Amino acid sequence: MVSIVVARRRALFVVAFTLIIGASRFVTESWAAGAFAMGKCGAYGQAYDYPAETAARVAALKQCGGDCTAIAIKRACAAFSVDMTNPCGAHGYAVKPNISSSLNEATRECYKFGGKECVIRAWACDAKG
Structure with a gap:
């Protein structure tokens, strides 16, 4: 007992x-909101594990500087690829559930838009991505 x-x-x-x-x-x-900002000539900014998407977008755009576009990454990974032969030319990005698929897709997107030597410029994963 x-x-x-x-x-x-x-x-x-x-x-x-x-x-x-x-x-x-x-x-x-x-704390599972993030953003990735991409701009001209390989400019980028990233923010992850923010309390809200809006705060993450603001932080990513601030890092990027200039004329940039931000995408949300919530519980995922994002990657940004640029053409090293012409950094101001072709580029690609992707947001996927895991890092390997986002890296691969970002590189494919860069080649799809005419890149000759596409490389990953930056990547980030947000909570559990």
């Missing part, structure tokens, strides 16, 4: 463990 003290300790442990798991999930999900 289990004593009341032992039963209470077990119950307290279960409650505490549940609260810890719940809090860690909340932190991961609440």
Whole structure:
């Protein structure tokens, strides 16, 4: 027979463990917004693990400087590829669930738009990407 003290300790442990798991999930999900900004001639900016997409976009655009376009990356990975023979020419980007597929797709997009020596200029993953 289990004593009341032992039963209470077990119950307290279960409650505490549940609260810890719940809090860690909340932190991961609440800081799970990011953005990637791309501009002319290989300019870029990145922001990840922000509390909201708007804040992430502002931070990425600020890093990029100039005439840049921002894309959201929420619980994913983004990659940006440029043509090294002409950095102001062809480029490509991709947002995918994991880093390998985003790197591959960004490079393919660069070649698709006429790149001759496309390389990854930058990449970023946001929470669990």
